[in-house]
Amino acid sequence: MTATTDTREKILAAAEQLFIERGYAATSMRAIADRAGVNLAATNYHFGSKHGLLTEVFHRRVEPFNQLRLKNLDALEAGSSAPTARDILEAFCSPFLQGDIASKAPQIVGWIYSEPNSVARPLLEREFSVVASRFQQAFAAIYPDVSAQELRWRFHFLVGSLLHLLRLQAPLGDKPSNASLKSGMQHLIDYSLAGLARP
Amino acid sequence: MTATTDTREKILAAAEQLFIERGYAATSMRAIADRAGVNLAATNYHFGSKHGLLTEVFHRRVEPFNQLRLKNLDALEAGSSAPTARDILEAFCSPFLQGDIASKAPQIVGWIYSEPNSVARPLLEREFSVVASRFQQAFAAIYPDVSAQELRWRFHFLVGSLLHLLRLQAPLGDKPSNASLKSGMQHLIDYSLAGLARP
DNA sequence: GTCTATATTGGGATAGAC
DNA sequence: GTCTATCCCAATATAGAC
Numbered sequence: 001m002t003a004t005t006d007t008r009e010k011i012l013a014a015a016e017q018l019f020i021e022r023g024y025a026a027t028s029m030r031a032i033a034d035r036a037g038v039n040l041a042a043t044n045y046h047f048g049s050k051h052g053l054l055t056e057v058f059h060r061r062v063e064p065f066n067q068l069r070l071k072n073l074d075a076l077e078a079g080s081s082a083p084t085a086r087d088i089l090e091a092f093c094s095p096f097l098q099g100d101i102a103s104k105a106p107q108i109v110g111w112i113y114s115e116p117n118s119v120a121r122p123l124l125e126r127e128f129s130v131v132a133s134r135f136q137q138a139f140a141a142i143y144p145d146v147s148a149q150e151l152r153w154r155f156h157f158l159v160g161s162l163l164h165l166l167r168l169q170a171p172l173g174d175k176p177s178n179a180s181l182k183s184g185m186q187h188l189i190d191y192s193l194a195g196l197a198r199p
Numbered sequence: 200m201t202a203t204t205d206t207r208e209k210i211l212a213a214a215e216q217l218f219i220e221r222g223y224a225a226t227s228m229r230a231i232a233d234r235a236g237v238n239l240a241a242t243n244y245h246f247g248s249k250h251g252l253l254t255e256v257f258h259r260r261v262e263p264f265n266q267l268r269l270k271n272l273d274a275l276e277a278g279s280s281a282p283t284a285r286d287i288l289e290a291f292c293s294p295f296l297q298g299d300i301a302s303k304a305p306q307i308v309g310w311i312y313s314e315p316n317s318v319a320r321p322l323l324e325r326e327f328s329v330v331a332s333r334f335q336q337a338f339a340a341i342y343p344d345v346s347a348q349e350l351r352w353r354f355h356f357l358v359g360s361l362l363h364l365l366r367l368q369a370p371l372g373d374k375p376s377n378a379s380l381k382s383g384m385q386h387l388i389d390y391s392l393a394g395l396a397r398p
Numbered sequence: 399g400t401c402t403a404t405a406t407t408g409g410g411a412t413a414g415a416c
Numbered sequence: 417g418t419c420t421a422t423c424c425c426a427a428t429a430t431a432g433a434c
Contacts, residue, residue, distance in 0.1 A: 161355075188356060198390075
């Protein structure tokens with residue numbers, strides 16, 4: 001690593017943390033530069049603008065993460081036996097637990113959905129539309145007697161529960177931790193299966 | 200109505216709309232005053248500060264809304280026959296559909312949960328902790344064989360699905376409307392019942 | 399690639415006239 | 417209760433030296 005990428009990385013890490021904590025609009029470039037321990041001008045040199053920095057912060061976590069989701073799904077569909085709903089659900093959710101690949105991905109994804117539409121929409125469309133469509137198709141193959149519209153609703157509610165878990169990690173009153181995310185994900189899968197797999 | 204309350208109301212309505220659209224941090228007092236058609240100084244006169252305005256915008260929608268939820272629950276528990284899970288779920292969700300009482304409440308609630316913790320937490324604790332606890336108790340009475348911890352998770356996921364519905368109104372790809380909120384709420388209740396009512 | 403210094407704009411809040 | 421005018425500070429972004 002040269003000093004160049006080092007500065008870049010420090011800015012990205014600081015911005016990521018502050019966006020998660022305070023949101024995009026409430027985070028200033030000054031605060032980012034301060035926490036990164038770099039000069040204010042370096043932020044604009046490397047990313048052009050605050051919005052450019054936002055795009056990069058989001059993309060570098062979510063892109064490899066979504067690749068992993070799709071790889072999981074490919075593996076299931078290439079298998080000899082047809083995947084179960086639980087298999088698909090785990091392919092969709094479990095990457096959030098693989099800390100080595102995307103330790104910050106849960107918080108990044110939980111955060112971006114909470115931004116106003118003007119901020120979040122373009123990023124969501126770009127990064128998630130393929131994944132959402134692939135996984136909905138996978139569920140559709142399992143439940144041929146459920147209408148596409150009904151299936152979209154069920155998927156919608158699943159995503160809502162997942163995002164709420166990613167954002168708060170534990171129910172109000174409990175204190176969040178890495179353990180509670182892992183445990184919560186198991187609860188989520190059991191809960192969601194009941195809602196997804198109805199006649 | 201005197202001119203006084205009129206100005207107050209115009210500011211509240213404008214702030215409410217802008218907070219929903221852009222979020223708290225991205226909304227300036229100037230933008231609020233402009234949209235309300237009042238002078239900038241009037242905003243500080245009536246609410247002291249931007250944060251005071253936020254508190255009032257939130258409270259005036261959510262307070263009567265939560266009262267209605269609790270009234271619904273009281274009525275159920277005072278009835279001769281024991282309420283079903285569906286009864287309780289409807290008591291919790293249906294106030295979002297009563298446009299005359301709380302036409303903006305769905306969007307307000309959907310929005311406040313998306314604010315950073317520093318903004319949202321104090322408001323959430325103040326306004327929702329009683330309601331959440333009452334409804335969890337009601338579910339606990341129905342499912343005595345499910346542990347309190349497990350029940351908190353299920354309630355947590357239900358709230359996540361509900362908030363996602365309130366925020367986006369329709370699945371990605373569909374276009375949102377009042378009709379889709381109403382229809383979505385029925386889908387949500389069926390979906391959530393399956394997750395809540397497991398052995 | 400990184401710094402200092404600064405241009406420029408917009409923010410929240412208030413003093414004081416009416 | 418409402419206005420005008422303004423204070424003071426923080427924001428994004430860039431110019432230009434090193």
